[in-house]
Structures are given as structure tokens and as C-alpha cells.
Amino acid sequence: MSLPPLADLPASLEPLGERLLADLRDPSLDDPARDSALAGWPEARWQALRRVGAASDFVAEQVRRDPAGFIAYASSGALEQPLAPGALRDALVAALEGCDDEDELARRLRRFRNRQQLRIVWRDVTRQADLRETCRDLSDLADACIDQACHWLHGRLVAQLGTPTGGRSGQPQHLVILGMGKLGAGELNLSSDIDLIFGFPEGGETVGARRPMDNQAFFVRLGQRLIKALDTITVDGFVFRVDMRLRPYGSVGGLALSFAALEQYYQDQGRDWERYAMIKARVVGGDREAGRQLLEMLRPFVYRRYLDFSAIEALRTMKQLIQQEVRRKGMADNIKLGAGGIREVEFIAQAFQLIHGGRDLSLQQRPLLKVLDTLEGQGYLPPAVVAELRDGYAFLRYAEHALQAIADRQTQMLPEDAGERARVAFIMGFADWPAFLERLQHWRERIDWHFRQVIADPDEDEAGTEDTVIGAQWLPLWEEAFDQEAVCRQLEEAGFKAPAEAWKRLADLRDGAQVRAMQRLGRERLDAFVPRLLAQVVEHDDPDLALERVLPLVERVARRSAYLVLLSENPGALQRLIMLCASSPWIAEQITRFPLLLDELLNEGRLFSPPQAPELAAELRERLARIPEEDLEQQMEALRHFKLAHSLRVAASEIAGTLPLMKVSDYLTWLAEAILDQVLALAWRHTVARHGTPRRLDGDPCDPDFIIVGYGKVGGLELGHGSDLDLVFIHDGDPQAETDGAKPIDGAQFFTRLGQRIIHLLTTQTTSGALYEVDMRLRPSGAAGLLVSSLAAFGRYQRGEAWTWEHQALVRARVLAGSPRVGTAFEAIRAEVLGRERDEAVLRGEVSEMRAKMRDNLGTRATDAGRAPQAFEAGAPFELKQDAGGIVDIEFMVQYAALAWSRAHPALLRYTDNIRILDGLAAAGLLAEADVHLLQEAYKAYRAVAHRLALQKQPAVVGGEQFHDQRRGVMRLWQALGLA
Known part of the structure; x- marks a missing residue:
């Protein structure tokens, strides 16, 4: 999204801007070089300086601390130009050239950071940079400072303590620095902490010094010096505030751990919030190749290979804790943590990533805006929803930058001071604070609404004020609070025709070996799900059939209770499951055999609208492109899941009548x-x-x-x-x-x-x-x-x-x-x-002979393959495909016609399907249009019934009283063509 146009500088802020201009032009300083440089400045730069000086105390302070340096920097045009990739890193390498002690390292890092921070704030406030550029430059600045400081310190520490060396590999070891949160995603804000985790490939000890040191002790010391180089506040300020609390065991854990220790921790003790955090993890410094190996080791912890709807409960719990903290500390005006804030957009995106990311590799990415694009492109969220989330998130991030640009201070709280409010409104392009606040409130309301659609507890009512458990009336039945007579009475009153049989099915599930072996959490999920299931089953026209077909699936997935969470969290998906299973035992069997198909029920629009041929091919190519070429097992699974998913969508569309x-x-x-x-x-x-x-x-x-x-x-x-x-x-x-x-x-x-x-x-x-x-x-x-x-x-x-x-x-x-x-x-x-020349009499004989053999072997014997008089009576079977007047007769007539007449009429060979070949026979005048119409309609009618019977897992056989006109018409035309 774009902000409103740059607003005029309000009268209340004009003195701030003018004061900075006056300080820069201080007449008490006789400096010809300065005056010459300023004389060459374009008017646009003076206007920009006035605006930025009025908006940001940080920029004003940096200009006043080193006016000559600022003038030289601004005169170079650096403030008006975006940076090329790698430019920040190259500039910092040059700035650290010849640095020979840690105090000097700290000084140079801070001065470099302040100069670049000034440039970034300048371009942000003057709208020369959009949100993506600002976040990218800030993240690149952090990456460069972290990596170059680590490199410099590593060299000095090796000289003192020796080279850390792997005990197994014997190879030199280097620190791996993971950036988490916004740094990991490349979305750092103007005054953000940086969340880091330190690791190293393997244990061992240093070599080359008088006294060897354990690798962990070496890297802990390196980590401590790196934090000091970045975090300590000196006369030049700080580089970045460093937060290490996301590491294993938090603030009491080791500052640096080996890869094996990290893997063991996340495998055995990793919590849901750590999965959430690890989505954003990125190597930002140190040994990048080893870092890639570490992230690959940790990927199974973050992304489960199955649908993981338990993640949504974890996110909901996290959000509730945050909301409690917001209320406790009076932080409703916090645009990050408050309702409708930045964190809610992040939670929406990461809910889909945690749930689906193990299977859909396109979701395994860090930047939030790219994740939103994928959610739209892959059909997880409608385009209108993504557009609102994208625009609302961008507005909030711009507002966050406006709040932080004022004083280079880590804050997301809306200010109470009138002067700061005027500055924020001005930076955001609004005439005054009420206008800005009105727009902010609009976006926060929209984001919060979408958040509640994805994350909110389905048991909460619209107002969210009280818990009304869906299906509560069925809970006593499931928990055996009633005797069998009362249970059957309740089931009968709800519409079950065979309540005793329905109750037996439920009791067999509850008392079965699968359920008895469940762990506590899984059993709790089942106990919460079954009442919801019954509440929806009784809404179906045939609750007995619906329950009979859905319960095998419930029993199948009982031990993998994340699927139960999926259905509990998505009442619409459960409703669609019941409808499809009740309509088709084939679908019920497919979903029971392959529960991963439940994923397809989440998006109603996608379920009942399968894609066209080009989109199908493109989607499959894209899925396989994300899998390493050497991973044949995963490629085969991806192909099978693709086929299962799209076959279900076609069957669902057929049942729903959309195809x-x-x-x-x-x-x-x-x-x-x-x-x-x-x-x-x-x-x-x-x-x-x-x-x-x-x-x-x-x-x-x-x-x-x-x-x-x-x-x-x-x-x-x-x-x-x-x-x-x-x-x-x-x-x-x-x-x-x-x-x-x-x-x-x-x-x-x-x-x-x-x-x-x-x-x-x-x-x-x-x-x-x-x-x-x-x-x-x-x-x-x-x-x-x-x-x-x-x-x-x-x-x-x-x-x-x-x-x-x-x-x-x-x-x-x-x-x-x-x-x-x-x-x-x-x-x-x-x-x-x-198209070769054929003797039609010989051809008719050969086609007739082959058809006779098929009827003898495959037709209904009791009715002479549909030719006996009783074949047309009620109760007699008519085999749609093989009996006389059925599908194969029509196919053989079409094939005979193509072989007999395509030499003179080559257009008959253009198509391979019976309907269009019949169209060709009509167009060539070889068959009467009425006869062609009869054959086409009969063929489509037979196939439609055969399709429906296949979805019911029944043979393609109907009663002899059906299709009299079609069958007799096909048999008449068979005789007319001489195919006796």
C-alpha cells in the first residue's frame, strides 16, 4: 500500500525544522568549505532537511554532532540513492580497515550504524524509500554489523586462545549466528532489538595455544564479546540491542551450544512458541554453510510432515498470554501487541505455515508479505482478505517506523504528548492526529476481524464474551452420563432411525483399542470432537448413514489427533466432510484411507472448483520444483497427494452439481x-x-x-x-x-x-x-x-x-x-x-464377431446380455456397459464408422472421444442428426449413472425397467448398420 501524499509541515513543527537549518548554517563558524558545499545543495534537499529535522530528534542530533561529516555525506548524494545489494557490507569492511582494538571496533561500528540509520530514517520520512527498502536496509545493516564484528573478534580470540577444532572432524570451527524474529525475516524495524541464537558445529577444543580450551567455552567467550561490541551504550550510542532469550532454556541456558545439543533440545523439549519463533530463523553471521546445515537439521521440528492443526491452539494460547500482558500493563495503544496489531497479522500467516508448511513447501519462507502472497496464490485465503491484511500490515509498519524515527527508541506505543502526535501524523501524511487515528483504527479493526476468523476459538460466540461449547448437549451421551434407554431416546428424538445401532457404533469407538491406547491430550481432543460431530450429523437428512460413514475415519485418525483438531477448528470443513461421506462411500473410503485429504475440505471455493488443465499442470510443476531432485520418495508422495487431492475435488464437485x-x-x-x-x-x-x-x-x-x-x-x-x-x-x-x-x-x-x-x-x-x-x-x-x-x-x-x-x-x-x-x-x-481402404462387409463381420464374444463373456447371462424379452422387465438387471443397447454397443458403432468411412472423411479421425466423432458423422451426413442425438444422449445418460454408481461403490447395473427408449434405439441403429 502507499501512504497519503506528503503533508505540509504543520506550524507547530516548523520551528524544529528551521532550528536545524539554522544550526547547520551557523554564521559564527567561518568555514568557506562548508559554505561552498551548502551553496551547491538543491532546494529539494533543504526542504527534506527541514522535514526530517522537524520529524526526528535522532537525525537532528546526528547532524549537530558532526555537521561537517553530515554535509559531506549529504553532498555525495547518498541520501537520495538506494543502495545496491552488498553495498552496506562493503562499506563496513572499508570502515573497519586497520581497526586494531575492541574499543576502536566499538567506536567504528557505532559511527557507521548512526550514519546509516540517519540515511534510512531520512529516506523513510521523505518517502524516497518504501517499506520493503527500509526493512531490507535495516536488516542488511544488522547482518553486516553482526557478521563483521564476529569475524574481527574471532580472529583476535584465536590469536589468544587457539583455533577451536572439531573433535570428530578435526576441522576448524566457527560460530553460527541465527537471527530470529524480524531480523531473520529481513523485516527489521527502525529501532528494533535483534534476537540471536549462537551455535557451533561440534564439540572439541582449541589447538595452537599453550592451554587448550573447550570449544563451548571458546564460543561462549566469543558470544559475550560480540554482544558487548553491539549492545553496550557508549558515548557514540549502541549498534543494536541484543536479546538472547530465544536460545534453548532462555536466559539460564548456555550462550552457545553445539549443533548436537541444539538438535537434542528442540527434539526433546522444544515448545510450540519455539516452533513459531524458528520459522523466521536465518543465518545472519559466522559460518553460513554450517548454518544452512543447522537449519536443515531443525526443519523437522518446525514443519511437521502432516497437517498440524494443534499449532493453532498453541498460537491461540500465546495470543491470550500476550493479551493478558497487554491488559495488565495498559498497552491497548500498542500497535504491535494490542488488538488488531502487527502481531495478529504475523499470527495469521504463521498459523498457516505451522499447519501446512510440512507438506506445502511454498509456505516455508520467512518474509511475512511473501507468505501472504503465497496464501493468496495457493488458495488458503481469498484475495480480498490478503489485500486487507497486506495493506493493514503495511500501514502499521509505517506507523511503527514513524514512532521510532522520532528518537531512535524501541516503542510501538501511541504517544500521549501532543508534539509527538503531531510528528507521527505528519510523517504518515495526515493533516492532524484525529485523521491519522481514524485510519489506524480502521486497519486495526479489519485485522482483528480477520484474526478472529483464523485464530479465535470456535466455541466463542460472536461477542466473545462467554463460552458456548458446540454440541454440549451430546457430551453426557459420549461420557456415559445417561443409561442406554435415555441415550437411544435422545438419538431418536434427534432424527436417528436406528438409535440403538448408532449408539453401538459410538460405544464401539469409545471403548475400542485405538481410543483406549490414546494419550491424555489425544483423548481430550476426541472428547471435544465427538459432541461437535454429533451436533452436525443430526443436521443431515440421513444421520444414521452419515454417522456410519464418518466414524471409521474418526477411528482411523484417533491416534493422530491433530486431524480431530482440524475438524474442531473448522466447522465448515466438518460439515463438508459429513455431506460428502454421506453422499458417497467411495469418498468416505478415500478420506479414511488417506486422512491428509481433510486438508482439501478447508477451502470451500477451492474444493468445488477444480482448476483447468493449464493450471493443473502448472500447479504440479510448481510443487515438484520445490522438492530436491534427488528426493524421489518425496516426489512420489507429492504426485500421489496431488492426484488424491484433485480426484477428491472432482468427486466433490460432481456430487455438489458444479461439474x-x-x-x-x-x-x-x-x-x-x-x-x-x-x-x-x-x-x-x-x-x-x-x-x-x-x-x-x-x-x-x-x-x-x-x-x-x-x-x-x-x-x-x-x-x-x-x-x-x-x-x-x-x-x-x-x-x-x-x-x-x-x-x-x-x-x-x-x-x-x-x-x-x-x-x-x-x-x-x-x-x-x-x-x-x-x-x-x-x-x-x-x-x-x-x-x-x-x-x-x-x-x-x-x-x-x-x-x-x-x-x-x-x-x-x-x-x-x-x-x-x-x-x-x-x-x-x-x-x-x-484411413486405409476396407471391405465394409468383412469389417462388419469382424466387429460383430468381437462384440458377440464380449457379450457372451461379459454380458448378463440371465437376460442373454440384455437381448431376451425379460431384460426390459422390472427386477431384471441391465449391465450399462456390456448388455445390448449399452455403452459398448455405442462405442463399437463409432469405431466401425471411423474405420469404414474415415478414408473418404478424414475429419472423423480428428478426435478420439465418442461424442465428437458422432458430431463428425452427423456433419458428414453419414448418420442422421436424430440418430446421432439419440446415441449421444444415451451414451451420456449411461455414463452419468455409471459415475454415480461408482461413487456409491456399486457395479454399473440398473433395473431392466430403466432406459427402454435408449436401449431400443441403440439396438435399432446397431441393426441398421448391419452389425448383427
Whole structure:
């Protein structure tokens, strides 16, 4: 956000600005050099000096202490120019050149800091720097001072005490300095403390001195001297106030600990607030490579691999403690800690980071504004909410800087003094204090409202004045306060048709082994959750069914009670869970098998609005890009979670009616294509790393000259829930030429291993299941053929050896992933093979013969595959796919038409899905429009019912009294085409 335009200097502040100008031009000092320099100043600089002098006592004091130095610095143009990256560090290195004692180090550090602080305040007050630049410069200044002081002191201490050396590695050891809080995030404010933690890689002792010293003692002494160099107030002020209380065990803990001790502490004793603090941790000084290793060691403590909704309770507790302290100390006017303050925005962002950051690596970052951008981009928060949080946070940070610019004092309290209020309003661009206060109050109210939506206790009512526990009426039932008769009466009155059975399910859960083995905290969470669950179940049309389907999930996650917290904290998610499970046992089973899917229920808009194909592919690429290339296990888990999550979103959208049948299949097919594209990329990278790159026949390297062809449902864009993939692999490399790697193999072997790797990635069972079942039997020569065919061999087989049923399958074949060049060549072969001249009588006979075999083997025997008269009676089964007049009859007619007529009408081969091929038959006048409409509507109706039955985990069978007109119409057209 941007602040209001610079305000005119109010009359009450004019004397302050004029006094500073007068002091700088002091006529009692006869200084020609000064006068010459000031004469060259532009008017804008004089105006800026007047404004800054009126706003900041700190700047005025620095100017008066060293007017000549200030004039020279300002005349260089430094106040009007932003700094290049690394400029502060380079300037400090130069400033410390030749420094030879600690007192001189302290003096130079403070003078450097004061000069840079003056520049930063100047640019902030005059609006030459925005919030990001100010925070970045302040953080860079702290980094430079910490690191250079540490480097200087380390060298002096080594000369006195020897070099600290690792006991195991024998390598020289250096201090690692972690910056926490705003320093760690690169968001330091104008007068901030710096929170630090000191560590060193390993224990050992110093070498090179007469008396060796333990490494910890060495680094404690180094840490003490570093704090003194930065924190002690001298005649030149201080560099930064240093706070070490975030270290393990706080102020009573060791000042510096080894990596092993730090890891052990956080693993065994780390508390929730320390996880919260460690989100911001960044190496700001010392051994940066070792520091990166330390942060990697501590990452599992900060970011849990599972959804961690217990973190929100910890944040809520922390906020309550802060609010108590605010009330106790009368700090309601504190814009950081008070209601709607800076801390609440930080809590909102960090709640999502702690909960989701273990799985969503995009949340593992420090700067708050970037985290807010990610929350918007990944759909965790709506854009309008993020916009308000971003703008409100920026306003508060600008106000914080205004408060601190006045006297270089660490404060976030609104002033009571009229003069300071006038200064703050002036710096913020407002005409007076009431105008500023009105705007401040607006942002604090908006931030506090959003904070309560995310962090507030769901048991609190809107006013937050009293606790009203959701589902309290069900608590006695769960705690066995009633006898069975009273329990059943309560359940029956609430709408249960079989109350005794419902009560037995609840009792079996409560008394089951899983619950009995729970620890105290988990049991407390379960006891709080079940009444909430019952309160929502009874709102459902069929509470018996809803409870029956949700309780297996509750039992599954009882030992991982963070999921119970998730549902307790998000009543909307619980409501959606009950609705989806009651609507579909398939969904209930999926969520029970993979509870991580509960995450998808949090965002209603995202749940019922799956993304389009380009967004799907981009999202998956982005997820995998954040995982190290060598971490195959995590890549496989990411692929599976992506598939599970988006499959759930499609099923939910289908149940909610936001996606029609054709779109459901489209989305499921796009999902498979996005996954196959990335699976091919992973398999290619792995196989090339092992064996090198294969060659094409012209000698050039393959890149990758390989395609994955989809047949059947995936080829025809008709995937359903749980469909497997019919795939064929084709390459266009030189099968004889060897790869160029350390372990070379010939091209034929390479592509076979590539195909095997793809199948492995798709079918391996991990904790998140398999990606897809894969059927490769449609490849040339079927199960007896090579796993991967060359393009030339595929063409020869299709032209000379393939059966008619294989050409029927080729009608629905299309390239799903891989080389565009090979894909184009495949399309040419497909068009040539399908478009050849055929004897229609022979073709009809072969198609009819294959269909008859399928009916005999797969159709309903009791009704002669749907052809007997009783097949149309109530109670008789009609198998939607295989019985006469069903799905396969329509598919065979379409395939027959494509094979019989595409030579004269090549447009029939443009698409691979039945609906658009039928459109082509109508457009070419080969079938009457009425007949095409009948086939299309019947096909969509059958598939819609089959989809619904799949979500109910039922076979694709309906009663014989259904679909009479459609079935008879399809059978009539089958006869009309001569397919007896």
C-alpha cells in the first residue's frame, strides 16, 4: 500500500525544522568549505532537511554532532540513492580497515550504524524509500554489523586462545549466528532489538595455544564479546540491542551450544512458541554453510510432515498470554501487541505455515508479505482478505517506523504528548492526529476481524464474551452420563432411525483399542470432537448413514489427533466432510484411507472448483520444483497427494452439481495427463543420470524422442473415478546406438528401462497408495510384445499384423505426454492405418464377431446380455456397459464408422472421444442428426449413472425397467448398420 501524499509541515513543527537549518548554517563558524558545499545543495534537499529535522530528534542530533561529516555525506548524494545489494557490507569492511582494538571496533561500528540509520530514517520520512527498502536496509545493516564484528573478534580470540577444532572432524570451527524474529525475516524495524541464537558445529577444543580450551567455552567467550561490541551504550550510542532469550532454556541456558545439543533440545523439549519463533530463523553471521546445515537439521521440528492443526491452539494460547500482558500493563495503544496489531497479522500467516508448511513447501519462507502472497496464490485465503491484511500490515509498519524515527527508541506505543502526535501524523501524511487515528483504527479493526476468523476459538460466540461449547448437549451421551434407554431416546428424538445401532457404533469407538491406547491430550481432543460431530450429523437428512460413514475415519485418525483438531477448528470443513461421506462411500473410503485429504475440505471455493488443465499442470510443476531432485520418495508422495487431492475435488464437485458428467471426465483426464507428463520427466532424468542420453538414428541426442500413448478411457477423455490407464510406450531412438553415460547401454535397453521406471513410478504402493493401475496389453503383440516399441516397429505392426479390434482401439488412441515430434509421427501412422481402404462387409463381420464374444463373456447371462424379452422387465438387471443397447454397443458403432468411412472423411479421425466423432458423422451426413442425438444422449445418460454408481461403490447395473427408449434405439441403429 502507499501512504497519503506528503503533508505540509504543520506550524507547530516548523520551528524544529528551521532550528536545524539554522544550526547547520551557523554564521559564527567561518568555514568557506562548508559554505561552498551548502551553496551547491538543491532546494529539494533543504526542504527534506527541514522535514526530517522537524520529524526526528535522532537525525537532528546526528547532524549537530558532526555537521561537517553530515554535509559531506549529504553532498555525495547518498541520501537520495538506494543502495545496491552488498553495498552496506562493503562499506563496513572499508570502515573497519586497520581497526586494531575492541574499543576502536566499538567506536567504528557505532559511527557507521548512526550514519546509516540517519540515511534510512531520512529516506523513510521523505518517502524516497518504501517499506520493503527500509526493512531490507535495516536488516542488511544488522547482518553486516553482526557478521563483521564476529569475524574481527574471532580472529583476535584465536590469536589468544587457539583455533577451536572439531573433535570428530578435526576441522576448524566457527560460530553460527541465527537471527530470529524480524531480523531473520529481513523485516527489521527502525529501532528494533535483534534476537540471536549462537551455535557451533561440534564439540572439541582449541589447538595452537599453550592451554587448550573447550570449544563451548571458546564460543561462549566469543558470544559475550560480540554482544558487548553491539549492545553496550557508549558515548557514540549502541549498534543494536541484543536479546538472547530465544536460545534453548532462555536466559539460564548456555550462550552457545553445539549443533548436537541444539538438535537434542528442540527434539526433546522444544515448545510450540519455539516452533513459531524458528520459522523466521536465518543465518545472519559466522559460518553460513554450517548454518544452512543447522537449519536443515531443525526443519523437522518446525514443519511437521502432516497437517498440524494443534499449532493453532498453541498460537491461540500465546495470543491470550500476550493479551493478558497487554491488559495488565495498559498497552491497548500498542500497535504491535494490542488488538488488531502487527502481531495478529504475523499470527495469521504463521498459523498457516505451522499447519501446512510440512507438506506445502511454498509456505516455508520467512518474509511475512511473501507468505501472504503465497496464501493468496495457493488458495488458503481469498484475495480480498490478503489485500486487507497486506495493506493493514503495511500501514502499521509505517506507523511503527514513524514512532521510532522520532528518537531512535524501541516503542510501538501511541504517544500521549501532543508534539509527538503531531510528528507521527505528519510523517504518515495526515493533516492532524484525529485523521491519522481514524485510519489506524480502521486497519486495526479489519485485522482483528480477520484474526478472529483464523485464530479465535470456535466455541466463542460472536461477542466473545462467554463460552458456548458446540454440541454440549451430546457430551453426557459420549461420557456415559445417561443409561442406554435415555441415550437411544435422545438419538431418536434427534432424527436417528436406528438409535440403538448408532449408539453401538459410538460405544464401539469409545471403548475400542485405538481410543483406549490414546494419550491424555489425544483423548481430550476426541472428547471435544465427538459432541461437535454429533451436533452436525443430526443436521443431515440421513444421520444414521452419515454417522456410519464418518466414524471409521474418526477411528482411523484417533491416534493422530491433530486431524480431530482440524475438524474442531473448522466447522465448515466438518460439515463438508459429513455431506460428502454421506453422499458417497467411495469418498468416505478415500478420506479414511488417506486422512491428509481433510486438508482439501478447508477451502470451500477451492474444493468445488477444480482448476483447468493449464493450471493443473502448472500447479504440479510448481510443487515438484520445490522438492530436491534427488528426493524421489518425496516426489512420489507429492504426485500421489496431488492426484488424491484433485480426484477428491472432482468427486466433490460432481456430487455438489458444479461439474457436469463431461467435465468430470475432462478433469480426471487432464489430471492423468499432468501426472504422466511429470512422471515421464522424472523417469527420464533418473534413467539418463544412470546411463546417459540415448541417440537418434541421425546421431543427435534424444530429448526425449519418447511418447506415452493413451488408449481406452484415457485416450477418449472418458476417465472415471478409479479408472486404470491403458498405455502404450513408443520411442524414436536408435535401438543399436549406446548411451553416452558412465554405464552405457544400447538404445533399446535404455527405452525399456525408461518404460519400466514409468510403470514403477505409477504403480508402486506408498503410504499414499498407487498413482494408477496400468494396463499395457494394447501394445503391439500384447503381453508377449516388447514393453516399448520403436516408432518404425509400431508402424509395421499396425500396417501388417494388427487385428481389427486393435484398429478399433487405435480410434481412441492419442498422445498424452512426450516428444511433440514423435507425437506428430504417431498421428500420421494412426491416420494412415485407420484411413486405409476396407471391405465394409468383412469389417462388419469382424466387429460383430468381437462384440458377440464380449457379450457372451461379459454380458448378463440371465437376460442373454440384455437381448431376451425379460431384460426390459422390472427386477431384471441391465449391465450399462456390456448388455445390448449399452455403452459398448455405442462405442463399437463409432469405431466401425471411423474405420469404414474415415478414408473418404478424414475429419472423423480428428478426435478420439465418442461424442465428437458422432458430431463428425452427423456433419458428414453419414448418420442422421436424430440418430446421432439419440446415441449421444444415451451414451451420456449411461455414463452419468455409471459415475454415480461408482461413487456409491456399486457395479454399473440398473433395473431392466430403466432406459427402454435408449436401449431400443441403440439396438435399432446397431441393426441398421448391419452389425448383427
